[in-house]
Amino acid sequence: MPWSASNKTTSTDQIRAVYRLTGEAGEARARAEDLCIEQTVEFPRDLIHREDILDGIVGKVISLNGISDQEMEADIAFPAEVAGSELTQLLNVLFGNISLKPGIRLTNLTLPDSLLEAYQGPRFGQQGLRQLLGVPNRPLLCTALKPMGLDARELANLAGRFALGGMDMIKDDHGLADQSFCRFEDRVARCAETVREANARTGRNCLYCPNVTAPAEKLMDRAHFAKRSGAGGVMIAPGLAGFDAMRTLTDDDTLILPLLSHPAFLGALTLHTASGIAHGVLYGQINRLAGADACIFPSHGGRFSFTEAQCHDIANATAAPMGKLRTILPAPAGGMDLARVPELIRFYGNDCILLIGGDLHRHEGDLVKSCRKFVD
């Protein structure tokens, strides 16, 4: 349980967070000090007369470095105890109130081992996923069931053809929830069944990953329904359901399914480079802390606006050391097409999940052939 390790946290353990402050250089010191207050005691500094609070609670500016005329980098240390052992409060300390202030971006995050130990983290990670799929080296291949509006039977038919075609993973489109035109249980039961049948024919272990993003009290039920139905993994959008809701999935000892994290509703946090949270920290590190085995994000060159550097940042964060947390797989997506596969592999290397959705349908009537083209 994530809060069980709190006793191990000593007062010397620190969360280290680097923030880029945009604005007048002369104000940087004051703004960095202000940030230390805002994210902890949120109280006028001149009214705090207690040394234990100034020393043990308020953040500290470790260094302040100019990176351009209008940009400074503040390295700040927060006592780990302030974040307790709860992801909700950790996110609050890192970016709660300052999300409301302009010109502050969290660009780098280092968590002490004592805090990391409180998190289960990804159950499978890169190695676990590869082992499950029996694919030791090449990039993993994933596609999505869409478009929304197809009924459960039609989606299941698609899923079966994708699995026969050689996909490693098949996920629900993230807009498939529990709508009247396609109920969650009907869809999941049928899709899991056709993928199982296809696996029996191919001898492979294609994983069907339904979208379990759901109302809070339904999330666990959906994930367990997925498992009982034979789904090989699940997908959740932490921006919609909460990062901590995703964490409950990885922490459930009776579930143990690979988790795909979808970026819906999170974009505002990364869109403006002078504010929010850096791509690597959010889609990489925070997803990993919350237990995702793979993080889906819109790759550069698709129909979104992430740059090559931002995509690199995510890919790096999925594999960088983070205590005992497993490394995970980046899943570039968002308007990828078959023709770009070689370029994507050059960019991301083999340790990624290539997620190609709509483009697989370009060869209507011969979906299996399209998949094979993608796989080969």
Add this chain to the structure above:
Amino acid sequence: MPWSASNKTTSTDQIRAVYRLTGEAGEARARAEDLCIEQTVEFPRDLIHREDILDGIVGKVISLNGISDQEMEADIAFPAEVAGSELTQLLNVLFGNISLKPGIRLTNLTLPDSLLEAYQGPRFGQQGLRQLLGVPNRPLLCTALKPMGLDARELANLAGRFALGGMDMIKDDHGLADQSFCRFEDRVARCAETVREANARTGRNCLYCPNVTAPAEKLMDRAHFAKRSGAGGVMIAPGLAGFDAMRTLTDDDTLILPLLSHPAFLGALTLHTASGIAHGVLYGQINRLAGADACIFPSHGGRFSFTEAQCHDIANATAAPMGKLRTILPAPAGGMDLARVPELIRFYGNDCILLIGGDLHRHEGDLVKSCRKFVD
């Protein structure tokens, strides 16, 4: 239950959402059409050959109006069925994938009654809160227990003095979670107790509202612990815990406590006016849909950057018609001081909660007198 009304949703019910698109005017039509696809089928339009999907699932551009050289307003209709009866999926339809694209801001939202009926909404709202407090007309007065680092006994002492001083509501600082230096249960039990004792002396009904923002599986336990301890309300930060987690609090028929919504971690959604979600829609309407009885936000003129217009937008959204959902109270906060009270009342009118935190402590040693000054 929020999904129970889904059968009532007919195919003619529409969610109407206005988006401001920033960029070249010549591209506005294509971008608006793209948004309709992105938020629903997420599939190449030329590959959709089914009329039922084009008609019944894909969003439709109702109108497109230039508001400046570089800004267009697109009024878009989504079939209500696409959002089902789940808040997570509604947020996804409104701003899921497009949160990842630049230059798109959700500025206006109208939900059909069939969808609104699926939501319980605020249990108390403006009238309910006033009735509970016995304060029919004047602004309600609220303060926060801080600074973080005080132990439960010290915070309880403060709470008692605030209640004796005449506060209507006393909330935990939103950074008070369940840290080793101040455990949730200890704090809540002690603070509720001193506020109860103070109420017995004053004859008033000051509401202590602990912060129940917590890991997903602990949220309900904390809220019910608060109730059992005699807390008069609870506070939650939906940006940290999820809007739908807040919704579960209002939907719980055994809880029935006023809910304060705190804006931590939500700021990135409203900070840049060319993207994200408008202040009124996010802090006003979505909070209300998710059951908040009052929404805390950083007022103009404090230590945050919201403008007067943005604050007006929030205040308006708390009271504008929204099906049968109760109107709620805006709670301007964030570095307010006693001297500004008359100005704040002129701006917000009487229907608000004035939230003053740190400044009440400026008169150390005579906190009750400070409170009285605030109340009178």
